[in-house]
Amino acid sequence: MPRTFAERDGLSRRSLLRFAALGAGAAGLSPLLAACSSGGSAASGADATTVSFGSNAAVPQPKGAYQSLFTQVKHDTGLSVDVNWVDHNTFQQNISTYLQGNPQDVFNWFAGERMQFFAGQNLLHDVDDVWASIGGNYTDAMKAQSKGSDGHYYFVPFDYYPWAVYYSKSLWKAKGYAEPTTWDEFIALAKKMKTDGLIPIAFTDKDGWPAMGTFDYLNMRINGFDFHINLMRNGDQWNSPQVKAVFDQWTQLLPYYSPGALGLTWQEGAQQLLNQQAGMMVLGLDQIGTIFTGPKAADLGFFAFPEINPQFGQDSVEAPIDGFMMSASPKNHTGAVKLLEYLGTAKAQQFWLGSNPADIATANGVDAAKYTQAQADSVTLIQKASHISQFMDRDTRPDFADPVLLPAIQQFLNNPGDVASITSSIDKQAKSIWASNG
Structure with missing residues (x-):
């Protein structure tokens, strides 16, 4: 982010x-x-x-x-x-x-x-x-x-701060939920939450940037950190099977997102989590930590984005x-x-x-004893990582991130069946930008 x-x-x-x-x-x-x-x-x-x-x-x-x-x-x-x-x-x-x-x-x-x-x-x-x-x-x-x-x-x-999958500890304890580590476990948990009457994943993208974190994690989990960083920095391979696989994987999450996600701010999604209307949310501590404050701060839990490809496991963390x-x-x-x-x-x-x-x-x-539990756990998460990314719009050119990637991702969220044309369009624009500006 x-x-x-x-x-x-x-x-x-x-x-x-x-x-x-x-x-x-x-x-x-x-x-x-x-x-x-x-x-x-x-x-x-x-x-x-x-x-x-x-x-x-x-x-x-x-x-x-x-x-x-x-x-x-x-x-x-x-x-x-x-x-x-x-x-x-x-x-x-x-x-x-x-x-x-x-x-x-x-x-x-x-x-x-x-x-x-x-x-x-x-x-x-x-x-x-x-x-x-x-x-x-x-x-x-x-x-x-x-x-x-x-x-x-x-x-x-x-x-x-890290991006991770955040949740309410008290809600999870009451429901008996366990932290997933693999994609299959993640999807199974989302299905259970939906059956329990919850919004499984608080997801909001009115501002455009929150969805970037999910793309980054999906790409690093499927294709690895090196592919992800090269994709961001070189502007090529956007029309590759690897990128299409990211969007295809993403479609599995869409049924579990907040209704009307593209019209909601991240604060509204975080409130769904705080109010125990939603079970999980992919966000940064910098954001969610301003919502879970005071007595609620101790109720904030999180886990690393789940493994998809065993080759890469959970070896990368987004930490702007x-x-x-x-x-x-x-x-x-x-x-x-x-x-x-x-x-x-x-x-x-x-x-x-x-x-x-x-x-x-x-x-x-810095005296880590003065950290909240969420801060201390964040340090542990980051220290375990083999690779640290910054966030989509920090790892790529600024004249590419917002003008091209942001609307393309929102187009996907609006029309997930149009992946081929979306990746083709991104690829053409990327090649033009890199060729024009070096």
Whole structure:
């Protein structure tokens, strides 16, 4: 979701992204992204103790967690963080022109292809000097996720979270359900839930992106991680038997989905799970963890997406990484480096997670004893994985994910009997995009 932070405001976080604006200059820059929030000091560069920050977290959470964190930044470093708060969807729709205009010094973004894409466009400043300070805080895997294709660092990881199949522990205990590990067990459980009067799988795709996680898991379980990543990054084989097999397998789940799924937001699906109207839901902890809160947090259980092809088992986990990047020409480079060095510590990440327990820290040294059970179980799930993917729209080109894949998947959900024409159309568009843009 592949995470990003979740669309807690109910808006689609991906549906209208327009990266074709690259090269169009700053004329199309959204005024919401162009403006600084309050003080003009960071924008003018007059105050060396102020760092401007572009945030995609304008909704109450995680905005509140960030506000608390930036207060702590001031206390610990002396830096003031001047934030331009923008809702997630608007931020993503306009990120390309934003970076070509007058961006803040530091901003929220994602690891994977979404980071590398802008690094390749020379729209980012490398953060090698930051990593000289924080490198010891991270595993080699996190370091690899933070580099561009040129070998320089462009990203500071902050939090991440797994996608899995979530459920209500108390409901399952009352019904006597057991966690499935294979596809046959998964389908048998869905049938039993339907017989019991439940919606077996809370599934919603009004925003377009939630279904991407299911595609990713089906592809990795059927065809393996390497095939999946090559498919996302190279843009070929979309009209192959392997991809058609993914959609064919998916049709087996459709009878067990929420009625009217394409008209429902992920929050509505999560509420079905919370209210024990539905038995399971494929989603990210970053999203579902904001619904199962307070006393309900302990009721949230999950299991790894089931095995389909024994060759690959359950060896891959979707675990998107969120963090921060620096704009190409920060007005306060020294302050931006200092801020990123602080955000790359276990102390900063633990402080933030104290107000936002729906994610996992990326830095080493966080006190896992302070994690909720769902957070602790998430760490275990990810550590067991042989491979970690980022999410469909982070593992592929941004000018392909939303304009092509998102509507194609929704077309499939509307008309599952049209797989051949859907995969053919995706393939033609992919070849055109890769040929035109390299």
